[in-house]
Amino acid sequence: MPATTALQTNGTDKVPPSIETDAPTPTEPGYRIIRRNGSVTPFDPTKITVALTKAFLAVEGSVAAGSRRVHDVVKDLTEQVVSNLMRRIGEGRTFHIEDVQDQVELALMRSEHHKVARAYVLYREERARERAAAKAAVAETAAPSLHVTRANGEKAPLDEARFRRIIEEACEGLEAVSTQPILTEALRNLYDGITEDELSLAPILASRTLVETEPNYSFVSARLLLDRLRREALSFVTGSPEQATQADMAGRYASYFPEFIRTGIEAELIDPELGRFDLKRIGAALKAERDLNFQYLGLQTLYDRYFLHTRGKRFELPQAFFMRVAMGLAAREIDREGRAIEFYNLLSSFDFMCSTPTLFNSGTLRPQLSSCFLTTIGDDLDAIFKGVKDNALLAKYSGGLGNDWTPVRGLGAHIKGTNGESQGVVPFLKVANDTAIAVNQGGKRKGAVCAYLETWHVDIEEFLDLRKNTGDDRRRTHDMNTANWVPDLFMERVEADGEWTLFSPDEVPDLHDLYGTAFRTAYEAYEAKAAAGELRVWRKIRALDLWRKMLTMLFETGHPWVTFKDPCNIRSPQGHVGVVHSSNLCTEITLNTSKDEVAVCNLGSVNLANHVSEKGLDLDRLARTVGTAMRMLDNVIDINFYTIPEARASNLRHRPVGLGLMGFQDALQAMRIPYASEGAVEFADRSMEAISYHAISASVDLAAERGRYPSFEGSLWSKGILPIDSIGLLEEARPGVDMDSTSTLDWASLRERVKETGMRNSNTMAIAPTATISNICGVAQSIEPAYQNLFVKSNMSGDFTVVNAQLVHDLKARGLWDEVMVSDLKYFDGSVGQIDRVPDDLKALYATAFEIDTAWLIEAASRRQKWIDQAQSLNLYIANPSGRKLDELYRLAWRKGLKTTYYLRSRSATHVEKSTLKGTDGKLNAVSPASVSAAEAATPIVVDPSAAWGNACAIDDPDCEACQ
Template sequence: MSLSPDHPATSPLAGAASSGAARAAQPAAAGALAFSVIRRNGSLSPFDSSKISVAVTKAFLAVEGTQAAASRRVHEIVQELTEQVVGALTRRVDGERALHIEDVQDQVELALMRGGHHKVARAYVLYREERARERAEKAKLAGTPVVTLNVRGSDGSLSPLDEARLARVIADACSGLDGTSAEAILSETRRNLYDGISSDELSLAQIMAARTLVETEPNYAYVSARLLLDKLRREALTYVLGNAREASEAATRDHYAAYFPGFIAKGIAAELIDPELGRFDLDRLGAALKSERDRQFQFLGLQTLYDRYFLHDHGTRFELPQAFFMRVAMGLALREIDREDKAIEFYNLLSSFDFMASTPTLFNSGTLRPQLSSCFLTTVSDDLDGIFKAIKDNALLAKYSGGLGNDWTQVRGLGAHIKGTNGQSQGVVPFLKVANDTAIAVNQGGKRKGAVCAYLETWHVDIEEFLDLRKNTGDDRRRTHDMNTSNWIPDLFMERVAEDGQWTLFSPNETPDLHDLFGPAFKAAYEKYEAKAAAGEIAVFRSVRALDLWRKMLTMLFETGHPWVTFKDPCNLRSPQQHAGVVHSSNLCTEITLNTSDKEVAVCNLGSVNLLNHIGDNGLDHEHLARTIKTAMRMLDNVIDINFYTIPEARYSNLRHRPVGLGLMGFQDALQALRIPYESDEAVRFADESMEAISFHAIKASSDLAAERGRYASFEGSLWSKGILPLDSIQILDDARGGTLDMDRSSTLDWDGLREQVKTVGLRNSNTMAIAPTATISNICGVAQSIEPAYQNLYVKSNMSGDFTVVNAQLVRDLKARGLWDEVMVSDLKYFDGSLGQIDRVPEDLKALYATAFEIDSSWLIEAASRRQKWIDQAQSLNLYIANPSGKKLDELYRLAWRKGLKTTYYLRSTSATHVEKSTLKGTDGKLNAVSVTQSAAAAAPSPVAQSPVAQSQVVQSQAAPIPVAQVVAPARADDIRLDSITAGKACSIDDPECEACQ
């Protein structure tokens, strides 16, 4: 039976009545969704999932006939399809409480195609097109009726929709942005309006209309941000100035100066801003605000600020972007002599996106509790008082947005003797479980999930249970599903792996000095304890094959994403502060390497240079970079004195050593601006050049601060005081390894002159550099995070603020220049998961320049990281990417990282966690292709495709195959490590909204 325009079965969602068959197919909970459907005349009707069941049942009836449609098989299909549609609509509501009827029908169409019901779907598509033509013809003959829509204010009053303002705001948002169309946004916005729509929903309708177009033109990311700014302006100006005002950009330029003193006063009154900020010259600071910089935001960055950073009073945002940057700058300038002058200097640096302070600084600067530091490292003592004090400290430090790294190596192992009770220890794992649950309970004020990483040295007798902590099987009381974990590996273990030797595990209460030893001293003590164990003088120990333990480390890293691989000896032998203590662990993100003890909790204060902003016509602009770093280092140093310390051990350590961590972001963007492929010798050289410049200027800036403010207290005896800079400390590590270190030592700048300055003048900060993940602040600035290669050129990013379509704007510009950017290219990019590699019409030079993370051999990432590491006095958060993991590849990769002198590594990433939905149905999200998030803990196996996938009414499914759990066979040689017979593992999900590295 064919569908006809007047067939009653072909009016999907139109009738209130439904057959018994359709009622039976309706899922029990499906009709409970609390949103409405906007009909084509602008009226609202409650969402009713039974109408979906009716529509789908009638569609089958029309195509397959009455008898077939009444079968049990069709009933089950209808129920399943209805549940899919309801689930998709639930995800798409995204804060909206109304969906257009066309959106609902789009999801029905997609569900039919995904289910393989192509004849039914085809008939459905043709019917919709026919009905659309009929409606257009009737409207043409009758003339377009004038429909007056009303907008509901916050007080419940109704007023006519201001069509002129709606058009004006959208046109203003599109002004100056090539490739954008105000008409397209206005049309899509009108499609989602209804009588009685709230003012907030009206604002959201404009934003969402622009947001759906991002995949075809990256400039719509700026349009969406400007429309969000319009909403924010009206919200903030009304709150601060006391009445609803015209909130266009032009009007805001006039209002900003008047608004700013009122903003500070309102914030102080709401007990959200430090009253000391009210004593600044607010008129001078307000006049310094640059409202035009509001227009440099992309939607992802501004939405993140709106959701999580801007001050609000019970949900009402009253902090505009430039006021936000000035508030942060004022908080950092509190102790300066000329506070206004420095506040303006700091503001200009932040608001230009040349440099961005870390998230805790942005959250808390200028507030009543200015906890501005990013990272805290602690050592846990081997007694109950010390263990539970450490857990309490974790809670206090995490409360104000600190990321935590805990060294648990001192805690005695399973079976060790407890003198006080004459019993046996349960080991470190039960306490890790408590620490895990504490991190979840203290969620940083709801702004982001509490996060902690536990470190354990490889010789600890509980190391094998530690490796299993993130497994989903086994005794859940000995699992930590939320805590990050990391192996703290001495060089001696890597040497035993290389020679296929034995490795002995000890309980630290019987080998207490191993915890504080490194290099040759550790080796001597360790071998002494092995001899004592062989002689029966040690009670708790176990001997294992080093290669087997290494294999299990890699297996667990692959299967669960943890523990990470970090190296104890490079962190200590190259530490400038080895005279003052020992580095026992890194931090939450593996870039901080500072001393800890029972008396000292290490603290680090972070911020990152936007490398893209420092690329000029002739490459890296050293003068601009030097100016940026000089101001940035002053800001970071100020954090130490202004900071709100929640525990005394952190205050003591931070004021004594004054460490900071200047990092970078936008490395991939800088490479693409310079036309350098990541997988190239030129990229490695640029990593070297850029980090050398950052290192040089950071050390010089700290020395200049020392001349002005004095050296840090523990300077004497440090490597700095001996004229040993990070470049020079490579030799110390090489000597300890017997000359086997494979690390470049070339340089280009005047290090002799700087070395002499440091020796004579000193440094203000014990540590100056660390490359953090920058996941959120890079979103704010609109660049690739940290030193990461591009994940994909077109994908959906998920974070705590929602799902965002991300398109590589530089790629789009290049494709446009060559006449290659069109709907076919968008579809191809989706089909091939944001990769250009298999798109034939893309030139080879662009494929190389825009290669994505999983197309780049990770050995290139390590080579570039090694070049950076020679200049850095701390470490770097280095993610590694493997498209098709194997035991041999992992073994080679992590051994290479060790040989190249890396101090730490971070996540192991495997394909693929986030995809764009591969749909080519017109009408979805108003465009050719739907974009949605497909979350998978598994890797997607690439699908061979012979032709371009663009074909009407075709849906290409993601070919996802799970990454299996590694079951390894004991190898005869190191390179025989294999990951076979895999069933259900994961390395790490990309863009996990709960992952610290992804936030």
Template structure:
């Protein structure tokens, strides 16, 4: 009843008379494997014909319908071809089923649900017919195939090795079948297949099974490991070499020496690593840890992290972790012992360093820091130096936060030219374009966030920067933006009072003042404006500006809302400067000035690895944090600084940011739903433990290495720890005290800190961990789960992600079957609407948009009391309204949060419900087409909250 891509005339259909849409540009060199094993040239025009028939069969063949179908089909075909060819590792050959998977995904993305439904039904019927008529001679036919080596020689396909690799990949994993993968693999084989394609075939076969059994993600990773071993060993040996995981275990030490020698020769590895005791180092490698990856994690490392020369990856996972560990141990006294200690921690996934550290440790340019914060002065030299600094810092994977508040506003007088300023926006446009030009060597896009204080006269234009309408010369479509909001503004919002905007050239001290001092100066300037003594000022209702801030946040996803006073009042370093902004991901709160560019060095503890069903494993956590803090402190001395202001700041204050990831995974081990008081208590308990051990470890480092130079006069030196600084914020606001409950011996630690000092001015910050959590196979940062079954897109491609814990629970209750998989797809990865799922599992596995936002804020507030910096806190609002957003962000401020990050919202999602089998199609499941209620949003506005799966939204990690 429905057209197939490989059938001349499907049952019940005659050729239609309407001319099909023109085929997209040709795709030379790509081949198609038919189901009978025959290989033909890939012809996109056949997709056009099939799609045209499909649409006309469902919608009719009138002239008007034909014209409409022509345009739709052309667009869909382009998407399908792009999906098939976008991944470099897929090779240049597609199976007919891969093409049909892409057709389904394109139809569902385009919301052509009737056509897609009919297509799915037709494919299922045809699959049943083929299964009934399947030949039992397939294994023998496969055994007779040949493969083509890299030098073009045809040799018999080694079916025995293929079966051995599959058996090894499935060994020790429950509910997976080597036979099932082999059957799917054979479907993709053809006579003369290249060795490269033969290596990919079982990987792609195993990937198709992940949605039904999460352990196939582990199998896919092991098969990718086989491909990587062949690539690495062949490159190092200069001839084709392959080794199974078992064989590699004995070869790893010799491989490591050859790898290190080649990396130094290729000028990719610091020659100083060759001076280590390599016998001792190589003997410490644990090849079996190659087996702990999920496919997403290993593919991410393969695509973006492993060293390569002339297109060949030659760095295996354990060599990668050891290279990073050695790079971080270069200045240690017993550097071999420390390198092994660091390696054992990294390769266990108990802790993971941030992406810049993983990229660059042990290389010739070890830029290991994650985040840089700058403040831009109010003169052309300073402005363009700031933009140049952005380029230099971004070149080696740094994320940037720029404070632009000092730049005078639109209409302000320019003494040198006797003219009027065009304001801050034109310079932001230049900064935006610079970030795009510097793409970090293709590893990820340059990324920057601009901050502006709420009293700046250009604030309303600043709010519009991410809009898709208006003068494009005054838009920054690729740069993040954030409001830097003083408490006084929020108080005026609460009281429905007035708010006055100024140009900073007339009010220079407002930039550096906080709390009561800011209030006094601001009110004095308001009085001057009322007397007509200010050249540039404008007054409006605070609530009107607040509503506009929330409207634009909802409409464009920016600017984020961050709070100036908590960041400064609770800053340990208020005695030597001012926090003028946060960073790209809103978790760093460090001082900036003309002379100092703030730098932060990040890493994250895997909380899942430190809990058991009985609770937090405190001894293991203490060991992890102690070693992690030493690694982060080492970054400061080893780091390659691209500008002197960054080096000066980092060596003077030595801040680091230890965070956490896998928070919701830990809750699920403990059987605690995210949205409840017990989850808030665990957020409190777990962060208290991390804080205690991080501060203690920095104190130990101060004993060994000396306190950081600017320690005297800091809150630390006065015995004021993060838990104590809550009282300072409470006093400044004149409000009731925040929760200050504690369970550990803080008084003893407080005395140690005041006597011994700390090695680091700041110790904690919770980053997004968008990529390193993928590497470790855990949930991102402190995030609730996005969905329990979805396709995740990032710079490595698209990956089926299944919540393995949910699957285990459903299996235990006899509920995991094909119907459950289908239901999860239909309900966008949520178990909430599925009747047969018990209520306790619905609560435990509730997804982000099923959890009231207030729970996220309450948990974050409990963490914030222990953290000397901030946390990247995304807020999920399933059905945003003006009232809901207003309540949410006022609550965040009242609870003392320093910052918030993305607002993620949705209404009618358009998830590909037909299939997740072809994971080359992007799933963007947070498409918010919403209408706010009490906030005025234009009828044509669409919610542009950052997609969960945006490949470019990798942030700091």
């Protein structure tokens, strides 16, 4: 239909013209459209506006369509279409005309302009039939000849045979995938003169659209990305165009690896010490076939943020990446080649993965390998701004930060030097917030910090408001995480509905360092002093009112998190040399801090899914993994690049590490155990017991080889009190704590070994969120239940369709996996619970996070906590929050002996995109920590509607990769 065709508006069925028919207008710089005939023209967003306007004309008539309402609607729809196109385009900067029209159609449907959308769909179908008929009428004598534009500008004929072979190779060995749909879609997007980058991108984009119907296409997409990476890396290290198939790499990796090391050293990205390894032996150990284990999300994440690059070119291939990390960790070993190969095999098999800072920086000139840093901020300007400076230096090389701000005097406190009054802690928190934003870790991920304040601090109520979207923005920290450091005495006052007294720390300085019975005695003495008029700044508040406000803010903004001071200290192995004043960015680290010591923790996680089968936990394999992993983590301490001296002194004195786990949900599903079951709680207990046993045993072995850590004497370890034994100490201080204490392994003999030989590490275990490294390994993060069985995950690398492959396998086995099931999963937000034809056993096994009673998560966490000398990042999920439920859950967490909790997650207003249009990713529920009214609450929590969706971490929030 020509652009000049008159549109009848008197009730006829005229339909809108296609986007491609209007006259040229100003273009969007740098973007291009591939026409159906293969020609390429500049992308012109105004044609979308014209097409949409004509669509409304065709349906609503000239008067209605010419109104301001329609004009505004069309403008908004155009912006939506352009935004979606830009977000999906990748690196090619080209759109196919069909992609543009798909987005126009989607925008009309999403905005519920159904009549216009229907007319538009009918018109597209009619035009498609016309083109097909025309094509059939003209017999094509020869296929059009396509050329590829190389990096140097030269053009060469497209090697169609290789293009097909790469796609076929990517599909080899995978069930239920086919070369043809990828090839057909990819060829549709080629044009004469296409660049090499665009050519390599075309099959990847084609394959990833098929992931929602068959999870194995995620492996196909990753393998196609590997071809792109191989061309980029091999060409760069050799200095001439080179490409290789996966089959070629079996022999090519060994010769490439020395070239890679040389290139990295010359670019001043790799430590020259790595060049002095026996590179021939190292290169021969690389296993090219392990490149095939990646899923697309994992490999794309590595490609975008982890692989070494210079001048915009990646030159690090996956197995070289794992070996570079391993060599960096083995640099000071006696048999460093042997240890490097041992470490490499653990990483490249995905049995264990180091934390992100270790992966970023191992083997480089600045090997800052530690994940978490904890600091205490002093109560004077020098100390405060030194703390802010330390934050910047620590964050620069990918460290996550936890700041203890409790010592800073409160609002209205006397300042002797100026004879004035303090403005309290909040203005300084604002400075720390802005510093975290400014130092973004070289663009690899956002700087991230969590501020902790003890519940008796006089500024606690202002602290609770820091993340609100209303009020004075100068007293808000929209990007900083916050956490309450809650003493047991406060929880007891809440349960008794008693009064709570708030103090300024400059008048009660010892409360900061006290816990348990000593804290209670001192606190009650200060309350008596306040009543007698001996303190200047203090006030009383009903404990239950403060508790309600804490939960209200947690509900509305996701902050502050609730963490418990007393169990963190009473069960700490290091109470003889200091106090735990806070946790870290992700609430799993519980180490001492002071003005002289900045606590450091070095993290890594066992992939539990790789250590189970339907028969259960493979204890021998787990023992081997944990033993090697503990050696790697201990090596971090000596190799580490420390940006401030307080961190180095603390780390070398105490040598803490944090071995955690990931893939817990995958392990349960492999063993056919529903998360909400006694079986899952028992597995949480037994698996953590095994990790704890082997981690402690490995640290004893390291102590025998290398010596015990310097502050060992006087620790709980030195007294034969292991984590399982320290439950008794908590029960003495707080009668009524409800923790299971059963065990199954030979702890008596291990206890004697610890006392006799000592420990290499003051702390050995902590369960981190593993937000990114679990993506690399292709498993569920940390100890989390599945968020959804089908959803779109967004991170700094883009949007990725995630499908529960095990569920698909089970549904296929029962003849239930088809397009209708995909549509149903989208409609029900990734849940099988409401799909009638899914059997009940699968509904239980694949229940998602919001379908599981949160009490199961707390019970499983309590069973793990008894074995862990630090803590765990425990998110709590509530489908329909209320004041009563929140109150019950957090009191339950306290009674069950948990040291910390992390995010509170509840459903948001965003739901799965219901469209089943081909080639689109259904955008699933984001998660934010507030959603529904709490009016039903027995303990009222009033939710501010303007803040009801909060500013908390969403599971598909691309900015939330705080710890790993």
